[in-house]
Amino acid sequence: MDKYKKVINELIQFRNERDWEQFHDSKNLALAISLEASELNELFLWKKDSEVENVNHEKLKEELADVLSFAFLLAEKHDLDIFDIISEKIKKNALKYPVDKAKGTSTKYNEL
Amino acid sequence: MDKYKKVINELIQFRNERDWEQFHDSKNLALAISLEASELNELFLWKKDSEVENVNHEKLKEELADVLSFAFLLAEKHDLDIFDIISEKIKKNALKYPVDKAKGTSTKYNEL
Amino acid sequence: MDKYKKVINELIQFRNERDWEQFHDSKNLALAISLEASELNELFLWKKDSEVENVNHEKLKEELADVLSFAFLLAEKHDLDIFDIISEKIKKNALKYPVDKAKGTSTKYNEL
Amino acid sequence: MDKYKKVINELIQFRNERDWEQFHDSKNLALAISLEASELNELFLWKKDSEVENVNHEKLKEELADVLSFAFLLAEKHDLDIFDIISEKIKKNALKYPVDKAKGTSTKYNEL
Numbered sequence: 428m429d430k431y432k433k434v435i436n437e438l439i440q441f442r443n444e445r446d447w448e449q450f451h452d453s454k455n456l457a458l459a460i461s462l463e464a465s466e467l468n469e470l471f472l473w474k475k476d477s478e479v480e481n482v483n484h485e486k487l488k489e490e491l492a493d494v495l496s497f498a499f500l501l502a503e504k505h506d507l508d509i510f511d512i513i514s515e516k517i518k519k520n521a522l523k524y525p526v527d528k529a530k531g532t533s534t535k536y537n538e539l
Numbered sequence: 540m541d542k543y544k545k546v547i548n549e550l551i552q553f554r555n556e557r558d559w560e561q562f563h564d565s566k567n568l569a570l571a572i573s574l575e576a577s578e579l580n581e582l583f584l585w586k587k588d589s590e591v592e593n594v595n596h597e598k599l600k601e602e603l604a605d606v607l608s609f610a611f612l613l614a615e616k617h618d619l620d621i622f623d624i625i626s627e628k629i630k631k632n633a634l635k636y637p638v639d640k641a642k643g644t645s646t647k648y649n650e651l
Numbered sequence: 652m653d654k655y656k657k658v659i660n661e662l663i664q665f666r667n668e669r670d671w672e673q674f675h676d677s678k679n680l681a682l683a684i685s686l687e688a689s690e691l692n693e694l695f696l697w698k699k700d701s702e703v704e705n706v707n708h709e710k711l712k713e714e715l716a717d718v719l720s721f722a723f724l725l726a727e728k729h730d731l732d733i734f735d736i737i738s739e740k741i742k743k744n745a746l747k748y749p750v751d752k753a754k755g756t757s758t759k760y761n762e763l
Numbered sequence: 764m765d766k767y768k769k770v771i772n773e774l775i776q777f778r779n780e781r782d783w784e785q786f787h788d789s790k791n792l793a794l795a796i797s798l799e800a801s802e803l804n805e806l807f808l809w810k811k812d813s814e815v816e817n818v819n820h821e822k823l824k825e826e827l828a829d830v831l832s833f834a835f836l837l838a839e840k841h842d843l844d845i846f847d848i849i850s851e852k853i854k855k856n857a858l859k860y861p862v863d864k865a866k867g868t869s870t871k872y873n874e875l
Contacts, residue, residue: 430541431542431543441629441633449643452592453599455696457579461797465689467573471565472679474566491621494572494610499625505596509604514549516601533562533809533810567809570804570807570808574805577797580794580798584794585786586757587700645698668866669860669865671869673867678810681800682807684800685797685803688796695789700788706789708841711841715838716849717852720849726831731824733828734769737770741832743825744777753783754780754781755781755782
């Protein structure tokens, strides 16, 4: 079994042992992703550019794992293959951000 | 090559063709995760319980892909294996949320 | 002195006594607003419609106060009158959401 | 009438003319605050320290107004005086962040 399926199974087992599927509607899963993303961002709050990579590595791992866990559960709920949806989105983004216009600039596509 | 490495390579190629690595410090990648998570949440704004699963499936795919893309790029920047960090976190969460206390309740661990 | 000026002065005094203005660039203040907004949202995580108003009132007060505090500090940094900018925005929103189209629907303006 | 009451009345009139109170439960109002805070943060995405104050001033006004509008509506729903709750929170924060420990550092209170 591949690593993705293995970790999805672990997440589902953890959830089911606690009878938590009842709480995991799509809206609350999306909210959970957002709240975990904020905890990840809190590691960087008030940091200047020069300090940004001096982040607590252990906490970064944990918060990023939390974001990914809820994202994987939301994908699984909607029968989405996370790798396929990313590949598809990269193709769409390539149209929004053509190399000749987007190269070296962080301007948003609608202002390019 | 496995699907995870393949999609990471696609993300890196997309980034490098546009010379965007200069913008991708850890703080801004974390912020990008959060902003994409908010766009995902916007799909559910004002929806009542009964309407929550009637979400625009195409947009959900795209916004979830955006969250995952920036999460993968942050993991790659820190040489983290996304599957390993999730498995580790599940083990930690099992201590914070023992089945006998956490079963069937959405109470946070520090109030269990 | 009016209550708004009084509370702004309290916020500034608190900040200056701790020599924290050095951290309060606009980007970090905006991030702080977002992180406090997430703590506010955490009070509602996993709650169904019927439970939503059974929120911990004391915590709601504190988290909402945190959101407002950083929002006031960002407004003050940019010499913005919070009441004027809201009134102006209401006028703009009235054009985006004309009563005859927007009445009784939560549809976003670009899909009305 | 003071400016705060005046703007609250404008917000309520705008909401009622559109029959939107039905959507404004506390959970969705909190989510709306968070989504508007993210739009505010998007103005700063990818910006380095030296660029942070070169923000689009007009958009900053609008996004900050949106954050404040939903925060005011949530406060109003819970009969909270925004100035009183901020003053109370400043007093609590003074205990969490005593000047002698917190001066000149951005360390969080639980690590001071």
